[in-house]
Amino acid sequence: MSSKLLRGTFILTLGTMLSKVLGILYVIPFTAIVGSEGTTLFSYAYVPYTIFLSIATAGVPLAVSKYVAKYNAMGEYGVSRRLFESGKVVMLITGILSFLLLYSITPLITPFVISEGENTFSEEDVALVIRSVSFALLIVPVMSLIRGFFQGHESMGPTSVSQVIEQIARILFILMSTFIVVVILDRSVTVAISFATFGAFIGALGGLGALIWYWYKRRDHLNQTLTHAKGQVQVSLTDMYKELLLYAAPFVFVGIANPLFQAIDMFTFNRAMGAIGKADVAESAFGILTFQTHKLVLIPVSLAVSFGLALIPTITKAFVEQKGQLLTKHLNQTFQIVFFVTFPAVIGLSLLADPAYIMFFGLEDVEIGGKILRWYAPVAILFALFSVTAAILQGINQQKFTVISLGIGLFVKLCLNYILIIQLGEIGAVIGTGLGYAVSVLFNFWVIRKYANYSYHLVIRRTMLMTVFTVIMVIVVATTLFIMSSLGISSESSRVLSIGIVIICAITGGASYFYLSYRTKLLYLLLGNRLPFLRKRQAVGKE
Numbered sequence: 001m002s003s004k005l006l007r008g009t010f011i012l013t014l015g016t017m018l019s020k021v022l023g024i025l026y027v028i029p030f031t032a033i034v035g036s037e038g039t040t041l042f043s044y045a046y047v048p049y050t051i052f053l054s055i056a057t058a059g060v061p062l063a064v065s066k067y068v069a070k071y072n073a074m075g076e077y078g079v080s081r082r083l084f085e086s087g088k089v090v091m092l093i094t095g096i097l098s099f100l101l102l103y104s105i106t107p108l109i110t111p112f113v114i115s116e117g118e119n120t121f122s123e124e125d126v127a128l129v130i131r132s133v134s135f136a137l138l139i140v141p142v143m144s145l146i147r148g149f150f151q152g153h154e155s156m157g158p159t160s161v162s163q164v165i166e167q168i169a170r171i172l173f174i175l176m177s178t179f180i181v182v183v184i185l186d187r188s189v190t191v192a193i194s195f196a197t198f199g200a201f202i203g204a205l206g207g208l209g210a211l212i213w214y215w216y217k218r219r220d221h222l223n224q225t226l227t228h229a230k231g232q233v234q235v236s237l238t239d240m241y242k243e244l245l246l247y248a249a250p251f252v253f254v255g256i257a258n259p260l261f262q263a264i265d266m267f268t269f270n271r272a273m274g275a276i277g278k279a280d281v282a283e284s285a286f287g288i289l290t291f292q293t294h295k296l297v298l299i300p301v302s303l304a305v306s307f308g309l310a311l312i313p314t315i316t317k318a319f320v321e322q323k324g325q326l327l328t329k330h331l332n333q334t335f336q337i338v339f340f341v342t343f344p345a346v347i348g349l350s351l352l353a354d355p356a357y358i359m360f361f362g363l364e365d366v367e368i369g370g371k372i373l374r375w376y377a378p379v380a381i382l383f384a385l386f387s388v389t390a391a392i393l394q395g396i397n398q399q400k401f402t403v404i405s406l407g408i409g410l411f412v413k414l415c416l417n418y419i420l421i422i423q424l425g426e427i428g429a430v431i432g433t434g435l436g437y438a439v440s441v442l443f444n445f446w447v448i449r450k451y452a453n454y455s456y457h458l459v460i461r462r463t464m465l466m467t468v469f470t471v472i473m474v475i476v477v478a479t480t481l482f483i484m485s486s487l488g489i490s491s492e493s494s495r496v497l498s499i500g501i502v503i504i505c506a507i508t509g510g511a512s513y514f515y516l517s518y519r520t521k522l523l524y525l526l527l528g529n530r531l532p533f534l535r536k537r538q539a540v541g542k543e
Contacts, residue, residue, distance in 0.1 A: 017302070018163075018164055018167075019163045019164055019166075019167045020298075020302050022164075022167045022168065022171060023167060023171075023295075024295050024296075024298075024299065026171040026174065026175065027039075027291075027292065027295050027360060027361070028360055028361070029175055030174060030175060030178065030196070031292065031360075031361050031362070032362065033175070033178045033179055033182055033183070033192070034178055034182060034189055034192055034193060034196070035189065035364070036284045036287050036288060036292070036361075036364060036365050037120050037121075037189055037283065037284060037287070038178075038189045038192060038193055038196075038287075039287040039288075039291040039292060040120075040121075040283045040284060040286055040287025040291070041121055041125060041126070041129055041189065041190065041193045041287075042129070042193050042196060042197065042287070042291060043262075043266075043286065043287050043290040043291045044113055044121075044126045044129060044130065044266065045126075045129035045130045045132065045133045045193070045197045046133065046197070046291075047259060047262045047263050047266045047290065048102065048109060048130060048263065048266075049102065049130065049133045049134060049136070049137075049197075049200070050258075050259040050262075051256060051259045051260065051263060052098050052101070052102045052134075052137060053098075053136075053137065053140060054252060054255040054256035054259060055098070055252060055256065056094050056095060056098040056137060056140070056141050057091075057140055057141045057144040060091070060141065060144040060145055060148055060248060061144050061145075061147045061148035061151060061159065063148065063244050063245075063248035063251065064083070064084075064087065064144075064145055064147075064148025064149055064151075064152060064244065065148045065149075065150075065151035065152040066152070067080065067083060067152065067240075067243060067244055068080040068083065068084070068148070068149055068151075068152025068153065069151075069152045069153075069154070071233070072152065072153065072225075074230070074233065075228065075229065075230040076229060076230055076231070076232070076233045077225045077226050077228065077229040078226060078229040078231060079233055079235050079240075080149075080152060081222075081226060082235075082237075082240070083240055083244070084145070084149045086237060086240075087145045087149075087244075088142060088145060088146075090241070091141040091142045091144070091145045092141070092142055094141045095137050095138045095139065095140065095141040095142060096138060098137040098141070099134050099135065099137040099138050102130070102131075102134040102137065103131050103134045106127045106130045106131055106134075107123075107127060109126075109127075109130065110123040110124075110126045110127050110130075111123060112266075112267045113126050113266055113267065113270065114126060114270065120283050121190065121283065125190045128190065128194050129190070129193050129194050129197045130197075132194040132195075132197040132198045133197035133198065133200050133201075135198065135200075135201040136200035136201040136203075136204045138201070139201065139204040139205060139208055140204050142208070143162070143166075143204060143207050143208045143211060146158075146208075146211045146215070147159040147162065147211065150211070150214065153222070155218070157214070158210070158211055158214040161210050161214075162206075162207040162208070162210040162211045162214075163207065165206045165207055165209075165210045166203040166204060166206050166207030166210075167203060168203075168206070169202055169203045169205070169206030169207070170199045170200060170202060170203025170204075170206070171199075171203075173195075173198075173199040173202040173203070174195075174196045174199040177192070177195035177196065177198075177199065178192040178193075178195060178196050181195055249399070253390070253402050253403050253406050254386075254387060254390045254391070254402065256406075257386060257406055257409075257440075258383065260406075260410055261409075261410065261413055261433050261436060261437070262290050262294075264410070264413050264414055264417055264432075265286070265289065265290060265417065265429050265432075265433075266286075266290070268417050268418045268421065268429075269282065269285075269286050269289070269417075269421060269426075269429055270282045270283065270286060271418075272417075272418045272421035272422055272428070273285065273421060273425070273426070275422060276421075276422055276425065278425060278426075281368065284365055284368065285368050285372070285426040288365060288368055288369045288372055288426075289372055289376070289426060289429060289430070292357070292360070292361050292369060293357070293369065293372050293373040293376050294376075295360075296349065296356065296357075296360065296373060296377075297346070297349070297373070297376050297377050297379065297380040297383070298380070298383070299345075299349075300341065300342050300345035300346055300349065300380055300384075301342065301380050301383045301384045301387075315327060315330045315331060315334065315392060315395040315396070318330055319395060319396045319397070319452065324453060327452060327454070328452075328454055328455070331392065331448070331452065331454055332458050332459055333526065334388060334392070335388075335456075335459045336459060336462050336463075336525075336526055337526055338381075338384050338385060338388050339381075339459070339462075339463050339466055340466055340517070340522075340526055342380065342381045342384045343381060343463075343466055343467070343470055344466070344469070344470045344473055344509070344510075344513050345380075346377045346378050346379075346380045346381050347377075347378065347470050347473075347474060348473065348474075348477060348505070348506065348509050348510075349373070349377040349380075350373070350374050350375075350377035350378055351474060351477055351478070351505075352477070352501070352502055352505055352506075353370045353371075353373040353374035353377065354366060354370035354374075354491050354492070354498075355491035355497075355498040355499075355501040355502050355505075356373065356498075356502055357369040357370045357373050358370075358491050358492075358495055358498035359495060359498045359499045359502050362495055363492070363494075363495070366492075368426065371426070371427065372426055372427070372430060375427050375430045375431070376430045378434075379430060379433055379434040379437065382434060382437035382438055382441055383437065385437075385441045385444075386405075386409075386437055386440055386441050386444070389441060389444035389445065389448065390402045390405075390444065392444075392448055392452075393444060393447060393448065396448070396451055396452050398447055398451050401443070401444065401447045402444070404443070405439075405440040405441075405443040405444050405447075406440055408439055408440060408443060409436040409437055409438075409439050409440030409443075410436060412432075412435055412436045412439050413432050413433060413435070413436030416432050416435060416436075417429060417432040420432045462522070462525075465520070465522065466522075469512075469513050469516045469517060469522075470513065472512060472513075472516060473509045473510075473512050473513040474509075476508055476509055476512045477505045477508065477509040480504060480505050480508045480509075481501070481505065484501060484504070489501065
């Protein structure tokens with residue numbers, strides 16, 4: 001990998017992670033302003049919006065970057081520029097159509113969201129916030145295309161900067177507008193959330209503005225590359241977009257997975273809770289499930305996926321070159337890193353559910369929030385495994401099975417969700433999601449085993465070792481919690497104490513886990529000599 005590409009990948013990863021961190025941190029003041037009811041209404045808008053956004057744009061940056069890089073490598077700069085120029089028109093049309101479709105079908109969606117029991121919000125409230133967020137669809141598809149074009153030229157800075165600016169502009173607008181509406185003007189939460197969801201459009205404007213600035217700054221250089229175009233390859237627009245859709249399709253289904261699972265909750269949760277006499281808490285529980293706790297469980301997922309997906313290019317290369325042993329080695333490393341990072345993180349989050357929830361969202365609704373987070377956190381490992389296995393399927397050219405596995409998982413969720421909520425309350429939705437993802441992941445495991453001729457024996461053995469380390473970590477954390485409780489330090493007292501409890505337990509638990517991994521050389525087996533202290537340990541071992 002060239003130093004330029006390595007630097008670009010680092011910049012893109014850094015921008016993505018910073019954007020995700022900002023997307024998590026703003027939840028704290030946002031929840032304080034609008035309350036749990038406001039976050040519920042916010043979730044009603046973002047679930048359908050995310051589905052439409054995934055269909056309209058998911059995979060576009062990566063697909064376009066792959067297409068542009070391919071023809072640039074051939075010296076056919078004119079082909080990639082032709083895609084860019086025509087693509088702007090296509091993505092503009094796609095955005096307009098997506099906006100019009102979501103805006104127009106909103107009245108058809110809302111009756112399925114609001115149950116017949118006691119509700120804080122009306123169908124008109126839900127329709128207002130969905131239509132407010134739909135405006136972002138006018139801009140985001142074009143923005144995605146431009147990002148992909150820059151990435152195809154190995155220029156990751158524009159994408160990274162635009163992501164961060166988009167997130168900052170969105171968050172600032174959300175916090176300022178909701179504060180003004182609720183605190184200063186004393187208007188309803190519905191009005192505040194309509195402004196908050198419109199923040200997606202404001203953020204998209206900021207991100208697009210950054211990309212346009214980069215375009216004018218680098219336009220002369222990009223135009224100069226056209227003078228070196230060979231002009232020997234002619235690709236029709238039909239073939240061009242067929243190839244582009246082939247690249248983009250797998251990313252669409254990976255990106256749309258979580259929103260579709262949440263959409264099933266959106267259409268069944270309130271009705272099922274109403275059927276068991278819990279209509280009074282259904283809406284707040286739905287917001288906690290799809291917004292507050294979902295944000296928290298995605299923290300370890302993002303970290304694990306970032307580590308795991310970094311190995312996907314090497315897996316693809318080994319598969320194409322038919323190097324079976326090397327492919328097995330890379331698959332072993334990928335799965336082990338995902339388990340190594342995610343497993344202790346989600347178990348720790350589950351164990352610290354109450355103080356973690358209070359740390360981010362305060363004491364309000366902690367009984368329901370802590371309960372949901374305690375069950376939801378372990379499901380996060382399935383989120384990570386689905387993303388990584390889907391990427392591996394693309395690497396071994398079996399991406400069609402991603403569609404099948406997702407379909408099976410959604411079918412399981414759809415069949416069981418209402419029944420599970422009737423039997424188990426709000427936890428039933430979590431278990432339904434876990435079962436659906438588990439089926440999808442197991443199917444992907446089977447496909448990888450069959451088409452990559454891969455054995456899971458080593459991963460299973462190493463995972464058992466990680467499980468032992470995690471059990472020891474749990475004992476350490478539980479002991480730490482007991483000691484603090486004996487000293488009168490309780491998370492139920494205040495948010496400040498909850499923050500202290502989470503930090504102390506995270507340090508003691510994390511230190512025990514990594515110490516055991518270091519002493520048994522598991523860290524070295526997973527990461528090789530990438531870290532200085534591991535290289536030192538290797539040298540000592542050789543002596």
